[in-house]
Amino acid sequence: MTSARHILGRSTAAALGVALTCGCQQDERQRTAPADPSAPQGPLPPASYPSHAPGIDRIQADPSRFYGKEVRLAGEVDELFGPRVFELEGSGWAFGDDIAVLTDTPVRFADEPLARGDVLIVDGVVHPFGAAEVERSLGRDVGGELVERLKERPVLIAASIRRLREFGPESTWYPDGRPRPVPPIRTVFTIVVADDRARLIGRDVALEREQVRSSQGRGLWIGPGPENQVFVLPASPAEGIQPGDFVQVSGTVRAMPRDARRRWGLPQREGRLLEEVVYVEAAEVRELPGEPLRPGT
Known part of the structure; x- marks a missing residue:
């Protein structure tokens, strides 16, 4: 398995850290602020998605603490198992700093499909891996080889995936393929x-x-x-x-x-x-x- 830690480098890791920190501060403000009746209803855009922002290594070290919780994770696509399953590797140095991400529709951005090496911020819910549970969530069979690989490990069911790019526009994927309205700037x-x-x-x-x-x-x-x-x-x-x-x-x-x-x-x-x-x-x-x-x- 190619280590994304060496590919990301310190600058990308720092940028991801800043993005997560800013996102979490904004999330905390939005959780404590009174409801805005004029705000768009339905699934929230990534900038306002509730987030505990742990590292992937922390989830792997004690997954039961995060089961059923919404999190925001940053990392690089290390391996693709199909259009709806990939492995996200974090920017830390800990062993096991990766997690399988599952989606209910193929991940595709405006200009191209998800690719190995893409740097992402993924919002979603942590689940214990169970073939039956995941099949219900995704509406499809999960291959035997993948079951063996992910057995007894947590997985992330993605609600949105934002691709970060050094060159070219960033873009975001949602399960239903429909873009969300960009929230207004409030400060x-x-x-x-x-x-x-x-x-x-x-x-x-x-x-x-x-x-x-x-x-x-x-x-x-x-x-x-x-x-x-x-x-x-x-x-x-x-x-x-x-x-x-x-x-x-x-x-x-x-x-x-x-x-x-x-x-x-x-x-x-x-x-x-x-x-x-x-x-x-x-x-x-x-x-x-x-x-x-x-x-x-």
Whole structure:
């Protein structure tokens, strides 16, 4: 068996770790936040899927702790047993750092099928392996050789599979083959920490509570702090909104135009705008009650 640990390398392993950490922090916020009646119903996209985020090695060391639980695992496809069964190897160094992933439809991304060496983030539920149980879940027979290989080991029944790529677009598989709506961006922090903000262009925004840092021309700088803010251009003049106010913003991430200062009536000293890749074109900016900014913030 080829070890994915050497193929992934430290940079990929680190990237997977960051992806899982960010995902788990977001998951925890979403589990504790009040329900959003406007949120899409049905299966959740990977970014909001509940996750315990253990390592594969931890599941293999004590599988009974994870049976029936939803988890998010990262790793590389080490072996393919068919279009609906593959082995996912983690980026750790422990022996047995792999788990069989089973799906109820063939895994295929928009441009090509799943392949050995693909780097994935897989959401799903951990089950003890039992041929009858797995057959019920997948609606098909499980081959004798595979039964022997997986006997007495946990398996992961996948709910979604996200393929990470260094070059080319990432893509996600779901069992029914239908794409899920991309959830709106809900915090300015999500925008400012993005490695490639240009990839956010076109994303819907539903900022729930952000502070206005300053007003410039027709727009507002909003965000949690002086170093973490984004420019928002309201669809209509934001009358009465002052620095320090809390606002709710719905809109879309757009590419920053080259003539932004002239187009939006900004002063020449507003040079920071030239460094921005994106801004938020807002359909609505609504003032919320809140405490004013403290001096020096």
